[in-house]
């Protein structure tokens with residue numbers, strides 16, 4: 001069975017979307033409407049194009065220098081099922097997964113949707129929260145406003161409470 005993801009764009013070698021050298025996938029479709037959003041072209045649910053996750057995975061496998069893969073957007077959790085499946089393939093290859101979301105982690109948990117939980121389970125680093133223009137800060141690692149957090153999901157699972165990543169400045 002083919003699993004498709006609607007994407008806006010791909011950055012095959014990014015150093016601004018998480019640790020190391022990353023293959024970044026910008027998903028299409030976002031409900032958050034953050035004022036000052038830098039990716040308004042990702043909002044339309046019908047924009048962008050559909051791609052097969054097997055094709056994305058093949059391209060990821062072609063680059064031996066990658067540290068991991070980043071899901072950005074748009075809102076990746078709108079397409080949690082195919083992304084979780086792709087993330088599992090990426091983990092099997094020994095790469096890590098960073099996921100951005102305009103939702104807060106607590107909100108994703110409280111919604112209790114199985115596909116959301118599945119993508120969270122397959123995420124090593126979660127960068128959460130909407131972009132808030134009044135809290136914009138250009139000095140922050142990998143995020144645009146100071147309400148957003150870089151969450152170490154492996155430690156969060158281990159300790160049963162939110163543990164921020166050491167890069168959360």
Ligand code: SF4
Nearest residue numbers: 030033034037074102
């Ligand atoms: S969540 Fe991201 S893509 Fe969506 S409106 Fe906010 S800043 Fe833009």
